[in-house]
Amino acid sequence: MIAGYAVPDFVSDFWHFYIAGITIVSVLGIMWFLRAQSTQKKLAPGEKAEIIDHAWDGDLQEFNNPLPRWWLYGFWFLIVFSVVYLVLFPGLGKFAGVLGWSSAGAYDQEKAxxxxxxxxxxxxxxxxxxxxxxxxxxxxxxxxxxxxxxxxxxxxxxxxxxxxxxxxxxxxxxxxxxxxxxxxxxxxxxRLGEMPANLVGDEQSAKEVANYVLSLGGKPHDAAMAAAGQGKYAACAGCHGEDGKGMAAAGFPDLTDDAWLYGSDEAGITESIVKGRKGGMxxxxxxxxxxxxxxxxxxxxxxxxxx
Ligand code: HEC
Ligand code: HEC
The missing domain is CATH 1.10.760.10 (Cytochrome c-like domain)
Known part of the structure; x- marks a missing residue:
């Protein structure tokens, strides 16, 4: 069991007294109510319980009889049960219960x-x-x-x-x-792979760099666009290398192989450049x-x- 979990963390003692107070007053209140309901008026031989002076659903009437015994004892049993429970287990405000049980502790034990x-x-x-x-x-x-x-x-x-x-x-x-x-x-x-967005300005430049990246991997590309992108690729070389082969130790992907996280065509690469990427493991x-x-x-x- 982790000791710190045993007691609920109330921000102020007010809640402890508030919750414990309501619980105790409720239990006492129910006891009082049960006692009040169980005093039986002695009936003289031959006398019938009186009928209470109201009716429901047209003709449904009620005798003024006490609660049946078995039902009443059921209630008393529940009250005793709740008192024993509240002594043993947490429930009364921040009182932890004499057994020191807690759900977090039980979980830790089971997991262990x-x-x-x-x-x-x-x-x-x-x-x-x-x-x-x-x-x-x-x-x-x-x-x-x-x-x-x-x-x-x-x-x-x-x-x-x-x-x-x-x-x-x-x-x-x-x-x-x-x-x-x-x-x-x-x-x-x-692992966290993070590539900044917008390193080369507008989308046109991003497309040119994307074509240059495709050319590094020997893939189909637009030669004029790639030539225009070559100079701008300087913004990428620090991480992906002059040759585009990346740097595994740092998680900078190889842009010349066939393993792609986000899309390997011009549109996918352009999107990576414009929006940046952030993959988290x-x-x-x-x-x-x-x-x-x-x-x-x-x-x-x-x-x-x-x-
Ligand atoms: C929430 C999603 C997620 C879960 C769950 C997850 N991974 Fe990953 N994992 C990733 C992402 C995303 C990356 C790539 C990180 C990056 O882009 O830098 C990654 C990267 C990796 C890598 C490095 C791959 C490489 O190319 O170097 C390994 C190994 C790995 N995960 C193994 C596992 C194993 C084993 C588990 C289960 C115990 C697991 N992952 C669970 C999302 C996840
Ligand atoms: C600060 C280092 C850094 C710079 C600079 C950088 N990148 Fe990246 N790049 C990364 C990282 C890290 C990832 C992997 C992101 C992830 O794991 O989610 C990545 C991912 C990519 C991808 C996606 C790869 C795939 O597998 O889908 C492309 C394409 C890419 N970069 C191209 C570029 C281009 C082009 C430039 C220059 C405009 C550039 N990067 C600049 C670090 C960088």
Missing amino acids: SVDAEFNKVMEPFLAQDVMTVAADPTAKEMGQRLYLTYCMQCHGSNAQGDGKNFPNLADGQWLFGGDATAIQASIAQG PAFQDLLGDAKIHLLTAYIWGLGGGK
Whole structure:
């Protein structure tokens, strides 16, 4: 249990007294009401309970009888139950209850016991290097299951990034590097790729630079436009390199290969230049921990693109 969670964080003691006060007054009020309703007027032999002087739905009338016993005792039982509950568990303002139970604590406990179970199976793999783990069929199966749970929604069920804007993890072309260390770092710490917008002014210039980029990759392009864009590409070379091959260590993409996050034709590249791009890969260290990330690293590495 995490101690800090045990007591609700009220901003002022007012709420503690307000909530606890209302709860206690309500319980006492119900007790009073039940007592008031359970005093029975003794009927003389042969006397009938009087009829209360009103009627519903035309002819529906009510005798002035006390509540049935079983029903009344049910209420008293609930009152006793609520008092015992409020002593044991949190409920009365910020009083934490003598058991010290909290939902966050219960969650932590349950997670810890599941993790312990899981780690028994996974920890042996932590001692092996990524290539060995990648070759193990059991590890691969576990890695795939983890992948389908945590990664598929962005990178696609086959890790080929079928959703636009998410990198293919199986093609051997990497933004941040494809050796085990780089893949592990991508998963554990997350990645942020940020390209500023509007580096070359107007859309016409962006189109010219886009054609120059296409020419760097040896792809079909408009030669006159590319020539006009060559000088303006100076604004890009610092990150993507003079030759357009990028810089994997920093996540600056290679613009000459066939791996594209955002679109590889003139329109797509122009849009990247005009609007800028900002791709974010979330960090998984806290959520998954070392053992699961190790299995995932091996799984991704083993998809065929690992270096
Ligand atoms: C919310 C979407 C999202 C989720 C979930 C996600 N990723 Fe990513 N991932 C991305 C994006 C976007 C990038 C590219 C970041 C960039 O553009 O700089 C990326 C990049 C990567 C890279 C680096 C690829 C390269 O070319 O260098 C790896 C490896 C990776 N993700 C693995 C994983 C794994 C394993 C999981 C599951 C634990 C996962 N990702 C979950 C969005 C996601
Ligand atoms: C400050 C560094 C930086 C500069 C300068 C820069 N880029 Fe980028 N560029 C990036 C990063 C980082 C990404 C990846 C964005 C992401 O991961 O979401 C990127 C992405 C791109 C893409 C998309 C690649 C794909 O896979 O879809 C294109 C095209 C591109 N840049 C072209 C250019 C051009 C042309 C210039 C010059 C006008 C330029 N960049 C200037 C850092 C830069």
